[in-house]
Amino acid sequence: QDPATSSANIGLTKKIWKTGGQITASLANDLVLYINGKPKVPDLTLKLTQPLLRGAGADVAAEVLKLAERQVVYQVRDFSHYQKTFALNVVNDYLDLLQQADSMRISYNSYTNTIFFRTEIEARADAGLLAEYDVKQAQEDEYDAKLSYIASTNSFQNSLDNFKQELSLPQGTSIRLDFKVLEKINELGLPQVPIDDLTGYSLAISNRLDFLNHIDRFEDAKRSVEVARNSLLPGLTFDAEAKLKDQLYDSFDPNEYDSTLKLKLDLPISKVSERNAYRKSIITFEKQLRTLATQLDTLRRGVRADVRNLARQKASYYTQLAQQKNAEENLLATKERIRLNFPGVRTSDIIRARKGLTSAQQAVSRAIVDYHKTRLKLRKDVGILDTTQEEFWLKTDAMLGGQPGPTPDQQDQEVIPPNQILGD
Structure with a gap:
């Protein structure tokens, strides 16, 4: 009679990444029932395939996996860098808003002072101490201060709307600024x-x-150049195979197998x-080399610019601070002279001194914010800005050995002659 037959096949392939080879194991279970009802032992085959020239080596075998892993790392790094950049941009815009609000307050105080x-000039004119021309000058100064304040409010409101848009907030959203941030700065x-x-x-490279x-x-x-060069080699493959001979279970001997060794040349x-x-x-590769060289130059130039800009902002702040002090003293002295009816003191002198003080106060407010914005940009550009810290914009560089800055009285900004800059 005919035998009854059923079969099942299982195959398993495992890569050997460090050598580029493969091990293949296959199991064919053919249950052939003979007249006596005895089944046959399943066929078991083990095969080793090892490239010796083309496709051999860890670099070639693992390149696809390595590139896939690198792409994941690149995406994570890009996203983390974007997070830092976005957080810093938001902080900078918020500091600008605070500075504009502070400048608006200075403009309003200047307007109320005018x-x-x-009123004082009009009273002096009514008393015959000043001419009508002085009253006209005082009125013109008041109009100028009013227009300046209106312009500052318009600029602040536009910046506030832009800030809402940056944060994807509805334009009707009410925002209250925290001026303690400016006080802490x-x-x-x-x-x-x-x-x-x-x-x-x-630091930036690392x-x-x-x-x-x-x-x-x-x-x-x-x-990739090495991998592509490897593909030009001839194909030389070592194959080793071991297969169990056909046996029955009652007479199974594991030493009964056939083996072959081959070298294949392609x-x-x-x-x-x-x-x-x-x-x-x-x-x-050459394109990537040029790109890397360009990026290195761009990085070096950016860091140099940040360092110079920080020094400039520092010098600007202390200069503006000294100018503000001088403007305050000048305004007080001019007011005192006109009160005592000193000869040669005009209303225009008071107006000029007041405008000078307002300009100096706004410049000081802007200078300290610009310094901290530049400081944060430098820290980001060298890769040491940690935006996960609370109030990271107030963190200093003490971990790098930084010292507190000098007080205004200790600060003496040296002016470098042009011949030192030009190398003459």
Whole structure:
């Protein structure tokens, strides 16, 4: 009679990544029932395939997996860098809003002072101490201060609307500014940032997440050249196979198997596509090399600019602070002289002194905010800005050995002659 037959096949393939080889195990369970009802032992085959030239080696075998892992790392780094950039942009815009609000308050105080000044001038004119021309000058000064205040309110409201849009808030949303932030910045003063251009450049290369991507992409292009060069080699493969002989269960002997060893040589006639891929990899590598060199120069230039801008903002702040003090003293002295009817003192002198003080006060308010914005930008550009800290915009660089900044009385900004800058 005919035998009854059923079968099941199982195959398993495992890569050996470090060598580029493969191990294949297959199990074929053919249950052939003979007249006596005895089943046959399943067929078990083990096969090893190891490339010796083309496709051999860890770099070639693991390249696809390595590139996939790198892409994940690149995306994480890019997103983290975007988070820091976005957080810093929001903080900068908020500081600008606070500064504009402070400038608006200064403009309003200046406007109210012009009203009192105009009233005083009118009283002096009624008493015959001043001419009508002085009253007209005081009125003109009041109009100018009013227009300046209106312009500052308009500028602030426009900036506030832009800030809402940046945060994707409805334009009808009410926002109350926290002026304690500005008070804390004024209390902090101008902390020193112990970073020069060389130190900042070294920190940026080690810590900037976006720049680490540029370096790693260059390494990827370098490896791709080696992988493409490997594809030009001939195919030489070592094959080893072991297979159990057909046996019955009652007479099974594990030593009964067939084995074969082979060397396969593949010499393709045409390698046009492989050569084209190799040339393309070289072009990509050279392009990535130029890109990395450009990014290095851009990074160095950006850090140098940040360091110079920080020094300029520092000098500007202390200069504006001294100018504000001088303007306050000048206004008080001019008011005292006109009160005592000193000869040669005009109403226009008071107006000029008041405008000078208002301008100096606004400049000081703007200078300290600009300094901290530049300080934060420098920390971000060198990769040491940690936006996960609470109130990170107030954190100093004490961990880098920074010292508190000098007081205004201790600050003496040296003016560098042009010949030192030009190298004459």
